[in-house]
Amino acid sequence: MKPRVLMLPKWYPHRYDDQDGDFVARHVAAIAPHAHVAVLFATVARGPLPHWVTCEADLSASLPSLRYYYRARLTGLGILDKVLKVFLYFWCIGQGYRRLVRHWGAPPHLVHVHVLLRTGLFAWWLQVWARIPYVITEHWTLYLPINAHRMGRLRAWLTRRVIAQAAALHTVSDNLRQALADLGVTNARSVVIPNVVDTELFHLPDSSSLAEEQRLPGANMLLHVAAFNERAKNLSGILRTMSRLVAKRPSLTLRIAGYGPQEEEVKQLAAELGLLDRSVFFLGKLPQSAIATEMRRANCFVLFSNYENLPCVLIEAQATGLPAVASHVGGVPELVPADGSRGLLVSPGDEVALQRALEKVLDYPERFKPQQLRRVAVAQFSYAAVGRSFAQLYAVVLHGSLTPVSA
Template identity: 60%
Template sequence: MKTPRVLHLPKWFPHRYDDQDGDFVGRHVAAIAAHSGADVAVLFAAVARGPLPNLIDAEENFSGPWPTLRYYYRAAPTGLPLLDKPLKLLLYCWCMRRGYRRLCRHWGQAPDLVHVHVLLRTGLFAWALKVLRAVPFVITEHWTLYLPLRSAGISWLRRVLTRAVVRRAATLHTVSAGLRDAMAGLGFVNADSVVIANVVDTDLFHPEPTTSGAGLRAPVLLHVSAYNDQVKNISGVMRVVARLRAAWPGLRLRIAGYGPDEAALTAHADALGLLRDGTVAFLGKLPHEAVAAEMAHATALVSFSRAETFGCVLLEARACGCPVVATRTGGVPELFQPENTFGLLVEPDDEPALEAAINAVLAEPARFSASQLRRDAAVRCAPEAVGKNFDKLYQKVLRE
């Protein structure tokens, strides 16, 4: 069988305005490039988050590990909202068509397979390629949009189009069975579906060597997420930590991330008295190396999300030998089987249960084996394992 050429079409992907946006998609692409038999390329188009000299701007890189074409188009081409919405759709299509032609010239042929990451425009373009060029496509979905907390916001038109695109894909891949089932509940069903985990860089995320006196350190809790309190419920974590201070002198909560609710969360921490005594520290946006170091030194990672399709940080912490306290939501429970082996789970919004679970982990941190946590993360999420799973998926689709 010849080397297949696979074109990746992500909705989210690291770009000039945010090098961590969609980085989990980037890790999937890297794992596939390194550990499958496919030649890959990435074609990405998005609204610009700053001024552009022209309607579109292009970054076409053919010299990296794989061809990566990024296009940006104006957020308000005319300044008239009624005109700008359809015009942005046309600009998106123009960018994708230009990038597709450039890649076909680079390869000397059309791709053998298109891999869509996160719907919907990406999937519509892939569907068009299937109709016009007979190129099959597979879909990877990560989005919490399909989970019960958010699915009511999906418009009827989006539902109709998503149902049609998913049905016409060769395969629907989701990062968790929980997400697959949530999509099926909305009518987004494909006859062939598969669950493959997100990627964890197990070379970067690893336990730190045990040092003498480590058990004498004050307990440190870590939270890593986008600052979106409606979904991540960071304010709930802070309220619980405020109540735990009396029982655990020196307790610290370190919060890494960035997002729209940063000012509101800082104000909430201040109102709880968590900033004055240094109980809470907002670390801001951290590079992955710094996140790995934080996880390796934390007593536990705490996630109190109301919606998660997978939760990359939960498995990154596991790879570092760090136990997790998290919520039973979306795809999280399936990552914590058998129960109480890799951490403790509570119901979303149940602050007393979260307080009890954190207390239990702080009281007996050695109950969770760092080596066992590490082994499980490697089996599930190491780049080689994920890349080989995608290789099997591609071969199956192309055979059929």
């Protein structure tokens, strides 16, 4: 018998951004074949609302969902609005929970929290009040050493308590598990299950496909896909490195897909370096299908981040057979091992090392085996593989057995 599982995500695709928390949505989709899943999500509205709260309900879908939005400005008084928004969040989640219980005709067997903290507080309360166990999935780079100082004492204390009381803690990388442990945030049952990617959409170039979806021998095309967040992604470092590379390789191009708060600043730097629309091309926000096409065209993926967790873009690149040059940060070495079979690692901020690594990948493409890259991606990061891992976790939590609950 499949269990009823209530998904409580902090981030999830919504009306204002259909890519926000898409990695969480893919986890949910991987789990769905193994459980009766419903998603309950609430967030601050990024536009005007006719009332304080509005709800988008889709309970007839194969994956039922309730998305609540509440106003960002309620009274115009900052401190009061902050308190009211906390109240509205829990009011929305409470209303949604009761509605989903009516939809199912019974309470959930399990609550699955995706990213703390309010989500976990509600799950903890359900455990105390209704004895419904909960598991926690954590993605947040807040817990990494570079960011942990931003966490206040109250949040840190509550995080430790909520995670300690959970039936299991799941992190998407061993690096994040260790970072939490270093902060004293532990659980007796901790597992690492990676992010999931669509390995059907992200596939190897097809020799019979159109030329624009083929990886051409001898081409010099780099690809970067990420949010325009300079502190995290260090796009300026990529652009400066690109400027030096183009001086030696005039035909080299870099295509950048993504969006974010510092997009204009990054474009301005590209213009100042004489790269904009000559060697560097900004593609804007792309759907997953277009990103997959870009990966099948590129010769190397580049990710020069100052910190990361377990970036899905690296897995997607591997599923298309595309090697990468990436910073040795966070969970990246778990995706790009030191043997160099999937790409090369460089120290964060080391632009000289980045240039050398990119030149090596471009000059010696034969050292990377696209079929091998894809086999690893399918075996470890596909919907089927990740879904089986979650089914086993649920079996242990609910029945103390390794037999998947959907069996």
